[in-house]
Amino acid sequence: MRQRHIFGQVFALETVIASVVFLAVLAVFGYAVLRRRAGRPVDPSQRAERPRLETYYVAVLGAFAVFLVAWTAWQNHREHQSAERPAVRVDVTGFQWCWTFRYPQAAERRSVSGTCRGDDLPTLVVPTGRPVRLNLTARDVIHSLWVPDLRYKMDAFPDHTNTFTLTMNREGRWMGKCAEFCGHRHYAMHFWLKAVSPGEYDTWLHGGGQGAAA
Structure with missing residues (x-):
């Protein structure tokens, strides 16, 4: 059935993306925890902002969001295409x-x-x-x-x-x-x-x- 096939594609892709993001966040968090416990005490940074890093972070999140919205809308259009003959x-x-x-x-x-x-x-x-x-x-x-x-x-x-x-x-x-x-x-x-x-x-x-x- 067309709906079942399209749903399977959307679910599989979004599951992969969610898993990659989760693992990336988990890896960064684990690295920060292990480095902090293994090293000497670190003085707090005196920098209040990191504009370049924040720009990259926002750009990556925005790209993911735009892709997911566009992909889902396209699949929804495929799922609800008008019939070629009287229904x-x-x-x-x-x-x-x-x-x-x-x-x-x-x-x-x-x-x-x-x-x-x-x-x-x-x-x-x-x-x-x-x-x-x-x-x-x-x-x-x-x-x-x-x-x-x-x-x-x-x-x-x-x-x-x-x-x-x-x-x-x-x-x-x-x-x-x-x-x-x-x-x-x-x-x-x-x-x-x-x-x-x-x-x-x-x-x-x-x-x-x-x-x-x-």
């Missing part, structure tokens, strides 16, 4: 404490929901190989659509719609959750994301079959 539309509504998935492109405006109690979990059915545009909102309080295995999460706000497009490259089923504390049953606000073949999706969407969502 399958699904309207997602979070509520206390479950989800509703509506398919306005279906002949009878197909809708899937549940109670999120026990095995009564709604299933978000999408086709493989096609861009799927999710229009995400909330009925009451802030929720957050999260599919951990796909490394993707987006908040759902009342009276506001967040939109993102994803494309599933293989069939499968993944557990989704709410990642924003929204009340005492937040822990049980789960759903299934199921990717099926385009043919099976069309049959389910327009024929009213239950197979894809089972």
